[in-house]
Each structure stands twice: as C-alpha cells, then as structure tokens.
Amino acid sequence: MTTTGSIVWARRRAALGASWKLFAANRSGLVGLGMLGVVLVLALLAPLLVPADSLSVTRSTGGVLEPPSGEFWLGTDENGRSVLALTWYGARVSLLVGIAAALLSVGIGTVVGMLAAHFRGWGSALLLRVTDFFLVLPSLVLAIVLSTVLARGLWTIVLAIGVTSWPSTARLVRAQTLTIEARPYIERAHVLGGGHAHILLRHVLPAVFPLVLANTTLTVGSAIISESTLAFLGLGAPGTVSWGGMLKAALDTGAVTAGAWWYLLPPGLAIVVVVLGFTLAGRALETVLNPNLRSRR
Amino acid sequence: MVDVLTTTDSAADLKRGGGGVRGGSTLRFVAAKIGGGLVSLVMVVVLGFFLFRAMPGNPVRSLIQDRPGDLAQVERLKREWSLDKSLFAQFLDYLADLAHGDLGTSFKYRQPVTDLIWDRVGATVLLTGTALVLSVALGIWLGTRAAWRHGSRFDQLSTATALVLWSVPTFWLGLIVLIVFAVGLDMFPTAGMTSPGGVDGFFASVLDTGHHLVLPALTMVAVVYAQYLMVMRSSLLEEMNADYLTTARAKGLRDDLVRSRHAVPNALLPTVTIIFLHIGFLISGAVTVEKVFSWPGLGLLTYEAIQVPDYPLLQGSLIVLAGAVIVMNVFADIIYRLIDPRVRTS
Numbered sequence: 062m063t064t065t066g067s068i069v070w071a072r073r074r075a076a077l078g079a080s081w082k083l084f085a086a087n088r089s090g091l092v093g094l095g096m097l098g099v100v101l102v103l104a105l106l107a108p109l110l111v112p113a114d115s116l117s118v119t120r121s122t123g124g125v126l127e128p129p130s131g132e133f134w135l136g137t138d139e140n141g142r143s144v145l146a147l148t149w150y151g152a153r154v155s156l157l158v159g160i161a162a163a164l165l166s167v168g169i170g171t172v173v174g175m176l177a178a179h180f181r182g183w184g185s186a187l188l189l190r191v192t193d194f195f196l197v198l199p200s201l202v203l204a205i206v207l208s209t210v211l212a213r214g215l216w217t218i219v220l221a222i223g224v225t226s227w228p229s230t231a232r233l234v235r236a237q238t239l240t241i242e243a244r245p246y247i248e249r250a251h252v253l254g255g256g257h258a259h260i261l262l263r264h265v266l267p268a269v270f271p272l273v274l275a276n277t278t279l280t281v282g283s284a285i286i287s288e289s290t291l292a293f294l295g296l297g298a299p300g301t302v303s304w305g306g307m308l309k310a311a312l313d314t315g316a317v318t319a320g321a322w323w324y325l326l327p328p329g330l331a332i333v334v335v336v337l338g339f340t341l342a343g344r345a346l347e348t349v350l351n352p353n354l355r356s357r358r
Numbered sequence: 359m360v361d362v363l364t365t366t367d368s369a370a371d372l373k374r375g376g377g378g379v380r381g382g383s384t385l386r387f388v389a390a391k392i393g394g395g396l397v398s399l400v401m402v403v404v405l406g407f408f409l410f411r412a413m414p415g416n417p418v419r420s421l422i423q424d425r426p427g428d429l430a431q432v433e434r435l436k437r438e439w440s441l442d443k444s445l446f447a448q449f450l451d452y453l454a455d456l457a458h459g460d461l462g463t464s465f466k467y468r469q470p471v472t473d474l475i476w477d478r479v480g481a482t483v484l485l486t487g488t489a490l491v492l493s494v495a496l497g498i499w500l501g502t503r504a505a506w507r508h509g510s511r512f513d514q515l516s517t518a519t520a521l522v523l524w525s526v527p528t529f530w531l532g533l534i535v536l537i538v539f540a541v542g543l544d545m546f547p548t549a550g551m552t553s554p555g556g557v558d559g560f561f562a563s564v565l566d567t568g569h570h571l572v573l574p575a576l577t578m579v580a581v582v583y584a585q586y587l588m589v590m591r592s593s594l595l596e597e598m599n600a601d602y603l604t605t606a607r608a609k610g611l612r613d614d615l616v617r618s619r620h621a622v623p624n625a626l627l628p629t630v631t632i633i634f635l636h637i638g639f640l641i642s643g644a645v646t647v648e649k650v651f652s653w654p655g656l657g658l659l660t661y662e663a664i665q666v667p668d669y670p671l672l673q674g675s676l677i678v679l680a681g682a683v684i685v686m687n688v689f690a691d692i693i694y695r696l697i698d699p700r701v702r703t704s
Binding site for chain 1: 394397398401402409410521522524525526527528529530533534536537541542548635637638639641642643645646649650660661664665667669672673675676679680683684687
C-alpha cells in the first residue's frame with residue numbers, strides 16, 4: 062500500500078512540477094499571480110497597518126474632499142476620511158465576496174454540468190433547458206432583484222452573484238464531462254460495477270477539476286466586477302467599505318462635478334488591478350491545463 | 359456577469375452541434391425555436407412571480423413588517439397583488455393582469471408600470487443599439503486582424519487592451535469618461551438625452567441627441583467590443599489551420615481574399631451566436647451607464663426602482679428586460695439558421 066501510495070504521490074508531484082514550469086513560462090500569468098499576491102497580502106494586513114479610526118466618519122481628521130497631500134496621500138472623501146485607507150480596506154470585501162461568489166457559482170455550475178452530461182432522459186434535458194434559460198437572462202438584473210428582495214448583507218451579495226452566474230460554467234463542465242465519459246476507462250468502471258456516484262466522483266470529477274479550477278479563477282474576476290456594480294447601485298452590505306460603495310458615494314456627493322479625481326481613481330484602479338490579476342492568472346492556468354490552447358495563446 | 363473569455367468551447371460546441379436538429383426542415387426548426395422561446399418566456403413570468411411573492415422573506419412581507427408608516431402603500435399593494443388570497447389564486451390574478459399588459463402601479467411615480475416602461479424603451483434601444491452595432495463592427499474587425507497575424511505586435515497590443523478593458527467596471531469607466539470629457543474638457547453634456555429647454559428643428563434635435571449619446575455609447579462600446587474581439591479572435595484561430603484555407607491558397611488566391619471570403623465567414627457564425635447569447639450582458643451594462651450619464655432609459659428606471667425600493671416597477675423591468683433578451687435570441691437563432699450555407703443546402 063505504502064509503495065503504491067508513494068508512487069502515486071511522486072507522479073502527482075512530477076505532474077504538478079511540470080504544470081508549474083508551463084505556468085511560469087507564461088509571463089502574463091506570472092504578472093497576474095504577482096498582482097494578486099500583493100493585493101492579498103495587503104488585504105490581510107489591513108487591520109494591522111491601517112488605524113481603525115481612519116474608517117470612522119466621526120473621528121476623521123481631514124477636511125471634505127481634500128486633494129492629495131503629505132498627510133493624506135490620496136486625498137480625503139466627503140467625510141474627511143483618507144481615501145488610501147478606504148481603498149486599502151475595500152480590498153477585503155471585494156476579495157471575500159468575489160472568491161465566495163465564484164466558489165458558489167462554479168460549484169453549482171459543476172454539479173449541474175456533470176449531472177446534465179452523465180444522466181440521460183428528461184431530467185438532464187430539463188437541467189439543460191434551465192441552464193440555457195439562465196445563460197441568456199441579463200444576470201445583473203436578476204442579481205439586482207435578488208439583492209433587493211433579500212435582507213441586505215455580504216452573504217446576500219454572494220448568493221445573488223453566485224446563483225445568477227453559474228450557467229457558463231455548467232455548459233463548459235457538461236461539454237468536458239461528455240468528452241470524458243466517452244473514454245474507455247469509464248466504460249471499464251461501468252462494467253466492473255461502478256455506480257453513478259462512483260463514476261462521477263472518482264473518475265469524472267478529477268478529470269474535469271483542472272478545467273473547473275481555471276474557470277473559477279476567471280469567475281472570481283467577473284464576480285468582483287458584479288460585486289462592485291451591485292454596491293455602486295446601492296445594494297452593498299451596510300457598514301462595510303467596498304470599492305463599488307466608495308464610487309457610489311463619490312457620485313452621490315458630487316465628487317465628479319467637483320473634479321475630485323483622487324476619490325474616483327483609487328477604487329476603480331484597484332478593481333481593474335484585481336480583476337486583471339485573476340483574468341491573467343486564469344488564462345495562464347487554462348493554457349497549462351488545456352493542451353488545445355497551448356499553441357494558440 | 360457572463361464569462362466571455364471561457365466560451366470558446368461553447369462556441370465550438372454550438373458550431374458542431376447546432377442544436378442537433380440540422381437536417382430537419384427549416385419550418386420545423388423555426389417552430390422548435392419559437393416553442394423554446396415561449397417556454398422561456400413562461401419561465402420569466404413564473405420567475406417574476408416567485409422572486410417577488412413566493413420566496414421566503416419575500417418583499418411584501420418585509421414591507422409590511424419594516425415600514426408600518428407606509429400603510430397606504432402597503433394596502434394598495436395588498437389589493438393590487440391580492441395578498442389575502444392563496445398563493446395559487448394570486449398567481450392566476452398575476453397571469454390575468456399580465457395578459458392585459460398590466461404590470462401594476464409604481465410606488466414612486468404612482469403611474470402604471472407599463473406606461474413608465476413604454477416611455478423609457480426608446481432611449482434604451484437607441485443607446486444599446488448604437489453601442490451594439492459599433493462594438494460588433496469594431497470587435498469583428500480588430501479580432502480578425504489580430505487572429506490573422508497572431509503573435510504579431512498588433513495582436514499582442516489589441517489582446518492586452520481587450521483584457522484590460524474587460525477588467526474595467528463599466529460604471530467606473532463611465533465616471534472617468536464623464537469627469538474627463540464632460541467636466542474637465544467640457545466637450546459633451548454631463549447628463550440626459552436632450553438639452554434642457556430643447557432645441558428647434560428636426561436636424562438640430564437629432565444633432566443634440568447625438569451629442570448627448572457620444573459619451574454613454576463610447577463607454578459601453580469600450581467595455582463590450584473587447585469581448586467580441588476575444589471571441590472573434592479565438593474562433594478565427596480555430597479556422598486557421600483548416601484544409602480549405604490551404605486549398606484556397608493553393609488556388610493562388612490573394613491573402614486578403616482567403617481571409618475575407620473563406621476564413622472570416624466561417625469564424626463569423628459562432629461569433630454571431632455568442633454575441634446574441636450575451637446580449638443580456640449589454641442590457642446589464644446599460645443599467646449602470648444610464649445611471650452615470652442620467653440617460654432616461656430602462657436602466658435608469660431600474661436604478662430608481664432599487665432606491666425606493668419600488669417592487670412593482672422592479673418586477674416590470676425584470677420581465678420586460680428578460681423577455682426582450684429571450685425574443686432577440688429566438689430571432690438570432692432563426693436568422694443564423696437561414697444564413698448558414700451549410701444548413702441551407704441540407
């Protein structure tokens with residue numbers, strides 16, 4: 062047992078090493094990974110490095126919409142709070158909601174996609190029909206309705222984004238599952254008496270997992286854009302600092318007409334950096350894990 | 359938000375499968391598509407009912423609990439949505455109202471939702487239509503150039519630009535465009551669709567609306583064209599090594615003829631399908647862009663409904679926007695079938 066186990070692990074390590082070498086050869090993927098690493102560390106360290114007072118409306122020390130200065134590197138907002146501190150803290154909500162919503166979305170998509178491909182008959186036809194229905198719908202409008210009718214909160218946003226953005230993953234996973242289930246080793250597992258659960262969990266899931274992983278990375282990016290959009294529309298979680306919420310406050314308090322560019326640029330650029338990071342890393346991952354794409358990108 | 363970057367596989371899927379009905383008569387195909395569209399419309403109607411009334415913690419209940427002050431409003435909603443009846447009876451009433459084109463009365467405007475939506479449709483069609491036409495043209499043109507010379511500096515540059523633009527939230531780009539071109543440089547109006555007070559004469563008013571249209575349309579095009587570029591680029595790349603291109607070259611055709619007569623038409627089919635599949639994304643983008651530029655369309659109306667929250671109005675916009683997207687997709691499917699030469703000959 063131990064020897065087979067160690068052989069399997071050695072083989073997995075080798076495969077992982079080869080994948081990493083391919084990933085590392087992709088310069089934009091490395092850049093994306095680096096961007097994400099920096100943002101993640103900053104977001105985790107925010108409570109240690111940013112004084113909590115700088116987020117408080119009542120204890121803020123700056124003037125209203127002050128331009129950048131020695132004291133406030135990125136100026137102040139309409140309440141005299143430091144835009145730098147707000148943007149720094151905003152990373153926490155965006156990353157948390159983005160990653161949680163992407164996991165939910167990809168989770169639903171993977172389950173639906175695998176079931177729709179594995180089973181035949183009216184059940185899978187119905188799943189496919191529902192997938193195509195949600196694929197076409199304007200997902201933001203649906204997410205807006207969900208966040209309006211449910212109680213405000215971080216998890217409502219996660220739910221609203223997660224349950225409206227899964228169909229593209231479902232289609233992707235379904236196509237991949239169909240390809241895998243056509244292979245002889247699945248037929249062998251069938252013949253040896255493997256049930257549906259065994260085949261789906263032990264054979265199909267590991268085989269679609271790489272694709273799902275790359276898809277998750279890409280989905281986090283679009284989930285973060287959705288999160289900031291919902292917050293911008295006034296559907297953010299009360300009492301939290303988020304990039305979309307900052308931009309909404311900027312527009313509502315007339316920062317745009319006042320020309321307060323220092324209030325608009327930091328949160329927006331932060332969104333672009335994080336989303337671009339996930340997109341670059343996701344595309345590089347896709348290239349590594351999907352040999353068909355290797356020659357093309 | 360739909361993940362356009364990962365849809366190359368579904369593009370290939372669509373191209374190969376084509377729905378599995380290829381070879382059947384066109385009439386049967388059209389009937390099947392219209393039937394599917396009708397089923398989707400029914401699903402939208404059910405969704406509109408379910409989200410607002412049957413879901414746990416539904417808004418009506420919370421409205422009654424949270425806002426005892428608005429008794430008149432609650433009473434009206436109770437009457438309008440016949441909340442004292444059973445859920446099934448409510449659903450039947452809702453269907454009957456819908457069949458009469460009655461979407462209820464808006465809390466905010468105290469007017470029929472149908473009238474409010476009808477007044478705003480034109481503005482949204484103008485904005486999204488302009489943005490769609492421009493982004494499709496730009497995306498297909500640039501995507502073709504990028505794929506045909508893939509690996510070139512132009513390809514690298516246009517792909518990088520597309521990726522960055524894809525990562526930009528539409529509303530933020532709108533804010534930046536607004537602060538630079540309308541506030542800073544004062545080249546365009548900051549808000550609305552027409553100048554306050556109006557202008558005299560037909561051409562003057564067309565020019566005035568066009569002037570107001572530039573910035574919102576530009577913002578939408580910048581975000582949307584990038585996706586079309588990526589889709590067109592990858593579907594043309596899939597055709598690049600096809601044998602028929604070698605044949606065309608062996609015949610002695612000039613390079614740009616090989617591209618425009620042979621490669622592009624084949625790559626265009628999956629691209630067009632994806633463009634229509636993602637039309638809902640365009641509509642979603644309109645919500646924020648219309649808010650930023652105060653463009654008086656359905657998006658701004660939806661935004662206003664969120665702020666109240668105005669449930670009848672929100673329900674109305676959901677049904678109308680989702681319905682419009684479904685109808686457009688059915689049209690796209692049928693047109694696609696009619697223009698696909700492989701289908702016509704079979």
